[in-house]
Amino acid sequence: MKHNITLTKQGKSANGTIQLTGSKSECNRALLIEALSDGKVKVENISDAADTVTLAGILKPEINDQRSEISSDRSLTSNLQSQTSEVNIGPAGTAMRFLTAYYAIGNQGVVLTGSERMKQRPIGILVDALRTLGAEISYEEKDGYPPIRLSGNFTQKTDKISIKGNISSQYITALLLIAPKLPQGLEVHIEGDLTSRPYVEMTLAMLKQAGIQYNWNDNVIAIAHQPYQETTLLVEPDWSAASYWYSIAALSDEAELFLPGLTSYSLQGDSVITEIMASFGITSVFKDGGVHLKKETKPLLRTEFDMIKCPDLAQTVIVICAALGHEATFTGLETLKIKETDRVLALQTELAKMGVKLIEENEVYRLDCSGRFIPQQMFVGTYDDHRMAMAFAPLAIIIPELEIEDADVVEKSYPAFWTDLEKVGFFSKAKV
Ligand SMILES: O=C(O)C1=C[C@@H](OP(=O)(O)O)[C@@H](O)[C@H](O)C1
Numbered sequence: 001m002k003h004n005i006t007l008t009k010q011g012k013s014a015n016g017t018i019q020l021t022g023s024k025s026e027c028n029r030a031l032l033i034e035a036l037s038d039g040k041v042k043v044e045n046i047s048d049a050a051d052t053v054t055l056a057g058i059l060k061p062e063i064n065d066q067r068s069e070i071s072s073d074r075s076l077t078s079n080l081q082s083q084t085s086e087v088n089i090g091p092a093g094t095a096m097r098f099l100t101a102y103y104a105i106g107n108q109g110v111v112l113t114g115s116e117r118m119k120q121r122p123i124g125i126l127v128d129a130l131r132t133l134g135a136e137i138s139y140e141e142k143d144g145y146p147p148i149r150l151s152g153n154f155t156q157k158t159d160k161i162s163i164k165g166n167i168s169s170q171y172i173t174a175l176l177l178i179a180p181k182l183p184q185g186l187e188v189h190i191e192g193d194l195t196s197r198p199y200v201e202m203t204l205a206m207l208k209q210a211g212i213q214y215n216w217n218d219n220v221i222a223i224a225h226q227p228y229q230e231t232t233l234l235v236e237p238d239w240s241a242a243s244y245w246y247s248i249a250a251l252s253d254e255a256e257l258f259l260p261g262l263t264s265y266s267l268q269g270d271s272v273i274t275e276i277m278a279s280f281g282i283t284s285v286f287k288d289g290g291v292h293l294k295k296e297t298k299p300l301l302r303t304e305f306d307m308i309k310c311p312d313l314a315q316t317v318i319v320i321c322a323a324l325g326h327e328a329t330f331t332g333l334e335t336l337k338i339k340e341t342d343r344v345l346a347l348q349t350e351l352a353k354m355g356v357k358l359i360e361e362n363e364v365y366r367l368d369c370s371g372r373f374i375p376q377q378m379f380v381g382t383y384d385d386h387r388m389a390m391a392f393a394p395l396a397i398i399i400p401e402l403e404i405e406d407a408d409v410v411e412k413s414y415p416a417f418w419t420d421l422e423k424v425g426f427f428s429k430a431k432v
């Protein structure tokens with residue numbers, strides 16, 4: 001059952017310490033590496049993001065028992081336990097792509113499926129690459145989209161594949177994660193531009209931590225067949241989740257927040273939020289084992305933002321600009337249309353409720369704040385997208401009564417979001 005909440009905020013200051021959950025992206029990679037490592041790799045600081053819990057439950061059937069008690073109707077379960085062959089990963093895109101590669105080279109026949117939205121998120125580019133490698137995969141419903149059937153028969157036919165880089169980096173990560181297990185290793189040739197590049201860098205850095213050597217030259221990444229080394233992968237808190245705290249700081253008159261565990265040398269590309277938010281007067285000081293955010297008043301001069309390396313920050317930054325009435329242009333938003341929802345359309349629809357337009361011209365998006373107003377009340381539609389809920393929630397600082405649709409949507413990456421907000425003076429009430 002979906003339920004909405006009304007969010008209000010007392011005062012315009014935000015002070016406190018917020019312990020964020022582990023990075024969903026790091027955890028999902030770590031779980032795959034662990035599963036492929038023949039027991040050599042362990043994972044520490046596992047995230048409680050629903051997407052990660054779902055993936056862990058599928059890859060580590062022994063924790064399924066515990067999960068069945070905590071699972072919500074959103075985190076769908078794998079039925080590996082009951083020995084049937086359908087694996088349902090719900091709305092977890094990264095997990096869908098990684099498991100496609102994992103089962104493609106395994107010896108277990110499965111049908112891999114997900115939420116209704118997952119059935120609209122393309123997977124054909126990855127399936128084609130895996131078929132070229134030797135996997136047997138067919139589509140159960142619509143060509144190019146989940147659900148897919150993986151036969152469990154795999155004989156490597158080639159060690160070189162070409163793959164488009166501009167649709168989703170997750171396809172490339174999925175291939176790199178299985179590469180060390182392939183008898184002939186793998187050379188991935190990336191065609192055209194590579195979107196979300198820091199996520200590929202994260203994959204390679206984590207493989208390296210697990211003892212895997214690679215070579216990245218121009219558009220070719222090569223990984224030989226090789227064993228994993230014994231190691232423990234320690235997951236850092238989630239920088240994409242941290243972005244909402246930067247947003248709260250930016251919209252407050254006064255803010256001092258401490259986010260333990262975050263580092264300046266993060267594997268997560270979304271740590272670039274520190275640089276982006278410096279332009280909004282938020283300083284980030286790394287000390288005491290985390291990052292201290294502080295609001296300082298300074299003129300906001302930056303007007304161009306390229307989100308191609310950090311697409312998950314796009315909603316956060318666009319909503320902050322809209323809230324501040326700061327006109328800016330945004331590029332690198334192409335992949336937003338195939339995420340949890342069409343995020344461009346969702347932003348356009350919701351920002352229109354405060355008179356702000358996001359106008360596209362030749363892949364450049366201009367935020368037009370000429371008709372902007374601050375309503376007394378606003379209903380925020382969230383479209384099954386956790387980032388819609390979290391990017392708009394800070395608006396409660398400036399909008400007296402904010403209603404947010406389907407509050408549980410945040411569970412996908414940040415289940416404690418609403419309770420964390422209460423620590424700094426937000427108040428959320430179930431809407432009846
Ligand atoms: O590899 C990952 O962990 C992710 C890659 C990005 O996707 P795309 O490469 O599809 O942009 C990002 O948006 C997603 O939330 C997580």
Ligand SMILES: C=C(OP(=O)(O)O)C(=O)O
Binds near residue numbers: 095340
């Ligand atoms: C796009 C996202 O996730 P995924 O692709 O894993 O569903 C996200 O968390 O913003």
